[in-house]
Amino acid sequence: MELEELLAAITPADKEAMEGCRKNWDAIAKPINGLGNLEVMLVQVAGATGKTDLSLGAKAVAVFCADNGVVAQGVTQTGQEVTLAVAQALGEGRSSVCHMARVAGAQVVPVDVGMLAHAPVPGVRDLSVRPGTADMTKGPAMSREEAQAALMAGAQIAMELADQGIALLAAGEMGIGNTTTAAAVTSVLLDLPASVTAGRGAGLSDAGLVRKVTVIQRALMLNQPDRKDPLDVVSKVGGLDIAAMTGFYLGAAARKRPVLLDGAIACAAALLAVRLCPNARKAMLASHRPSEPCGQLLLQELGLKPVLDAGLHLGEGTGAVAAMPLLDMALSVYQNMTTFDHMGIEAYQPDGRAVSGPALTGVAP
Numbered sequence: 419m420e421l422e423e424l425l426a427a428i429t430p431a432d433k434e435a436m437e438g439c440r441k442n443w444d445a446i447a448k449p450i451n452g453l454g455n456l457e458v459m460l461v462q463v464a465g466a467t468g469k470t471d472l473s474l475g476a477k478a479v480a481v482f483c484a485d486n487g488v489v490a491q492g493v494t495q496t497g498q499e500v501t502l503a504v505a506q507a508l509g510e511g512r513s514s515v516c517h518m519a520r521v522a523g524a525q526v527v528p529v530d531v532g533m534l535a536h537a538p539v540p541g542v543r544d545l546s547v548r549p550g551t552a553d554m555t556k557g558p559a560m561s562r563e564e565a566q567a568a569l570m571a572g573a574q575i576a577m578e579l580a581d582q583g584i585a586l587l588a589a590g591e592m593g594i595g596n597t598t599t600a601a602a603v604t605s606v607l608l609d610l611p612a613s614v615t616a617g618r619g620a621g622l623s624d625a626g627l628v629r630k631v632t633v634i635q636r637a638l639m640l641n642q643p644d645r646k647d648p649l650d651v652v653s654k655v656g657g658l659d660i661a662a663m664t665g666f667y668l669g670a671a672a673r674k675r676p677v678l679l680d681g682a683i684a685c686a687a688a689l690l691a692v693r694l695c696p697n698a699r700k701a702m703l704a705s706h707r708p709s710e711p712c713g714q715l716l717l718q719e720l721g722l723k724p725v726l727d728a729g730l731h732l733g734e735g736t737g738a739v740a741a742m743p744l745l746d747m748a749l750s751v752y753q754n755m756t757t758f759d760h761m762g763i764e765a766y767q768p769d770g771r772a773v774s775g776p777a778l779t780g781v782a783p
């Protein structure tokens with residue numbers, strides 16, 4: 419599939435399904451919007467899938483692993499070898515997200531889209547585009563073609579999972595240095611200085627953070643990415659992990675599957691996807707409020723409200739997986755809860771309109 423074909427396959431959110439879902443929520447015997455953002459998220463699921471009869475049964479989180487050449491500039495707390503070590507743990511089902519996913523009932527799909535050590539890792543799907551990116555302070559991180567190949571690899575994974583019957587998707591990443599690239603992408607897309615977008619990543623010192631800001635500004639000055647061209651941005655100052663996640667979100671939207679965002683790196687990919695195709699936003703659900711400044715700015719720009727604010731910044735899709743049981747709980751209320759009508763109670767919206775009758779099938783009387 420070509421990129422143009424992928425973008426053309428993404429239709430707008432189904433407004434009728436969203437209205438139907440909203441009506442169903444309001445018919446349920448509870449305070450109007452009593453489940454807050456969880457209600458909003460399920461309305462979004464209706465918009466993405468085109469159905470009011472919602473299902474979030476089978477779940478999966480794809481974790482895109484890649485290395486970032488900018489690590490050579492001393493912008494991280496740990497070395498690049500950690501990317502491979504965590505990818506191995508992902509493959510063996512023993513990294514943080516694997517434990518959380520078992521609790522949430524989600525499948526973990528680790529994918530190598532460009533780790534430095536390009537050798538087969540047991541349990542990790544090999545879709546490597548190149549062995550790590552180049553140092554963006556010396557030139558573009560990768561070519562436009564490579565960025566597009568990583569994007570299409572991500573889209574392929576989302577579409578495969580959807581075609582296997584996964585109802586709720588999520589993406590995570592593992593790539594030392596990717597909070598630097600995420601901040602650089604954010605600086606370009608939102609036209610903000612690195613001093614506003616950069617954060618401490620996995621645990622940078624004060625001096626390290628000052629260096630990180632300078633490194634991002636140097637990369638932006640040298641590469642001059644075109645804000646209006648998402649592929650130019652991600653290829654020059656982004657990463658293979660971010661490009662793959664961008665494609666994953668587009669693939670999810672094309673297959674009408676809701677997709678949970680994770681932290682700062684995920685949000686950078688999400689805004690790139692929306693800039694490539696505004697309709698892709700319909701499928702995106704914010705899980706948690708990222709700790710990195712760029713992540714918070716990106717969620718604001720996307721207009722998405724997270725359900726968790728717990729200081730999470732682990733990556734690997736852990737925040738996305740943490741939100742899954744909350745969505746399951748909200749769905750159980752949506753599917754099973756008594757309506758005002760069943761209780762013989764007259765209820766009204768804040769605007770005075772009467773709440774309509776039993777809209778859901780299968781609602782327990």
Ligand SMILES: O=C(O)c1ccc[n+]([C@@H]2O[C@H](COP(=O)([O-])O)[C@@H](O)[C@H]2O)c1
Pocket residue numbers: 493494495496591592593594595596597598618619620621622680681682683684708709710713730731732733734
């Ligand atoms: O998702 C986030 O918001 C997030 C914030 C800080 C760190 N991380 C994880 O830590 C790594 C990036 O941190 P760093 O400092 O190496 O840029 C990468 O593997 C991410 O999964 C992730």
Ligand SMILES: Cc1cc2nc[nH]c2cc1C
Pocket residue numbers: 496500504591592593620732733734
């Ligand atoms: C140990 C470690 C594990 C991670 N998992 C995701 N990002 C990570 C970063 C570090 C440093």
